[in-house]
Amino acid sequence: MEPKRTTVRDLRRHNRSTLLTKLYFDGPLSRHELSGTTGLSAATVSNVTGELVEDRLVVEAGLVESDGGRPRVLLRVDPGYAHVIGIDLGETGVKVELFDLVMNRLAAVDNPLPASHPDPAAVVAEIATGLDEVISTAEVDPGSVLGVGIGVPGIVEQGPTVLVHAQTIGWDSVPLVDLLRAAGTDLPLFVDNGAKTLGQAEMWFGAGRGARHAVIALIGSGVGAAVITDGASYRGATSSAGEWGHTTISYGGRACRCGALGCLEAYVGAEGVLDRYRRGRGGRVAEQDEQSGLDALITAAGRSKAAAKVLEETAGYLGSGIANLINLFNPERIVLGGWAGLKLGAHLLPEIRRATLAHALREPYSQTSIELCQLGPDAVAVGAATLPVAALLEQGADFRPRRRAA
Template sequence: MEPKRATVRDLRRQNRSALLSTLYLGGPLSRFELSRLTGLSAATVSKVTGEMVEERLLVEAGQVESDGGRPRVLLRVDPGYGTVVGVDVGETGVKVELFDLGMTRLATVDHPLSAGGSDPERVAELVAEGLRGVLAEAAVDEAAVLGVGVGVPGTVEHGPTPRVHAPTIGWNAVELEKLLRANGIGLPLYFDNGAKTQGVAEMWFGAGRGARHAVIALIGSGVGAAIITDGSTYRGSTSSAGEWGHTTISYGGRQCRCGALGCLEAYVGAAGILDRYRKARGGRAAPGDDERAALGALLQAAGKSRTADTVLEETVGYLGAGIANLINLFNPERIVLGGWAGLALGTELLPRIRAAAQTHALRHPHDQVAIELCELGPDAVAVGAATLPVAALLAQGN
């Protein structure tokens, strides 16, 4: 079968996509710089950017001096061209955020979930309610929204009908898109695993920026990762790659929420850490109304309680060993620790975590890697989810 020949329309879309992507991720830039970076001719760059300026997709952003000639006009993507929504469906709550195209946050709605309250129908209701809330708060018309990205705590099976598999919250092939449509959401919808959306956010705007090979780890109640190889997210054959939390760290060890024994998540996920602490205290849980408060209390007890110190030392060891596995398997330039629990642990214990990783990793790949904290904070999953409709805009070129 002969390969399909590119049409004039295909070529136009490719040119628009190349220029728009380069400007979005690297702008503002002059037309001269765009020609150099994309390999497109000066005439093509001038014609296509002229069209996008007329469409108000691009705007002028000042001037820069040129060598001996007139100053060059800088272009950038117009933040006001449209808005995007990012949704973080977590195990403890649903967060809905509205952004302009410059990823300036315009509005946020948070809905907490009670323990065991991740019923798919209820989650869909909260997403729809949150969407209405952010649009009302920012006084934005739905027609100005380019799309809604949703990050979920599980694997997304992409296809005509996306299905979410998240065994830790009891979801098996949940058709979340249908549930959202049933709640009146008619906007374009995009879905991905929350760790992967966080990965895109950190690669585009945060601690992963500039790296070609990286692992962006998400540590919350559960544990996941986005594996970036040569600038692209590695997905595997069915998009489930990156389930770092369900790699085995201890043969025959603690039971994980997924049902297996010895998973990394059972030792370094917030739920696993707090369960180990509770058992070490003879059944007394850490004080706090929720996991975040309880983990904060555990970290505050460091240096005051031998039990807390032991649990945290073990957690550092397990996390360091898990990071070493990433280093040995993927040889990344950078490993970024994110997620609310990852940030809490990393803020207090990062030097010790780095030392533990060094103990378990092969020397040469370890010496090439930097282990850093997420820069976008606990909103990284929602920011990354909002990049899903942005990525669609960049790929289509309009």
């Protein structure tokens, strides 16, 4: 089979993508700097950036002095070129956030879900309502929305029909995009696993930035991870890689929501931590939901030996799970995120690091840092919003909003 020939259009798209990506992550930059960092000729940079300025995707951002010549014009991506929306479809609620093109948040809504196994139709209704709310609140033209990214629990099967397999919330082959279309949503839609959107957000803007090999862990009600190898997300054969929460840490151990025994999630997910406290230690905390329950447990640890013991064990279980990641993937950085991961990490990070050292091989452990997510509890939604941005950068701006933002 003959290799595909590169056309002039392919080369143009590649050059636009290269320069646009550089400006997006490292701008503002001068044309001279763009040529030096991308390896493209000065003439190519001048022609392509001229196109991007004409398309109003790139704008001038002031001047910088040059060595002996005229000041050089700085260029940057125009934040107002388009809008993007990110959705965190969690197990307890739906968070919808609207951003400009460079991820300045303009509006957000966060609505709880009524059940632990939400009906897909009810979730679709919440998403549709949330989309209308953020667009209305920010007073933007729906035609300026480049796309909507959705981070979901479970495995996302990409194809002509996008299917969500979320075993822990009772979803089996749910055609989420088709359901949203049937509900009247006509915006471009992108769906991925929530841990992977969290990972992309942290790699782009947070604690993972600059790393080539990293694992970004999401700990909430459930547990997952994004594995980054040589700068790219490792997905496996069918995009289910990263189900860290369903790796076994105790043969024949606690029952997990997935139906198996001894999964990491059953020990360090918020539901599992609170259940261990109730059942194993006979303790109770005043709680309205998992988040308030975990807050109460952490507070109680200062006066309750039972609560303190559960948190000590949780740090040990987390350290054991992180050690497995280190031994398997040899990352340079591990980032703990998700709402529960942030709460546990803020209280237990030194203990988690010590437990990791006790279980990991010494040499790869010595080359790994363990850090907390920098983007906070909104990281899944931020990462989801980067999905349409990534399509724009990859396609060299051939993928555009229906109408440019004002």
